[in-house]
Amino acid sequence: MVKAGLTPMEALQTATISPPRFVQREKDFGTVAIGKVADLILLDANPLDYVSNTTKINSVIYGGKIVLRSRLDRMLDVVEGLAAHAGL
Secondary structure, three states: OOOOOOOHHHHHHHHHOHHHHHOOOOOOOOOOOOOOOOOEEEEOOOOOOOHHHHHOEEEEEEOOEEEEHHHHHHHHHHHHHHHHHOOO
């Protein structure tokens, strides 16, 4: 989206706020607020500086539990192994 001309802020909003708005679910999703459903990705760098910083994942909060980078890496290793075994 940034390559198409959006700013990093506009690209992030397009990916996070706009979909719930489109399906009329913004009271439940799209922003972080009390009473909303929210899984979060915690980054090591500001994505507003460079949208590619969205790949610098430190940890994830999913279902109210924190998943640290070391665990994410182990999960990725398992998935990559399964994909390789399946010939993908």
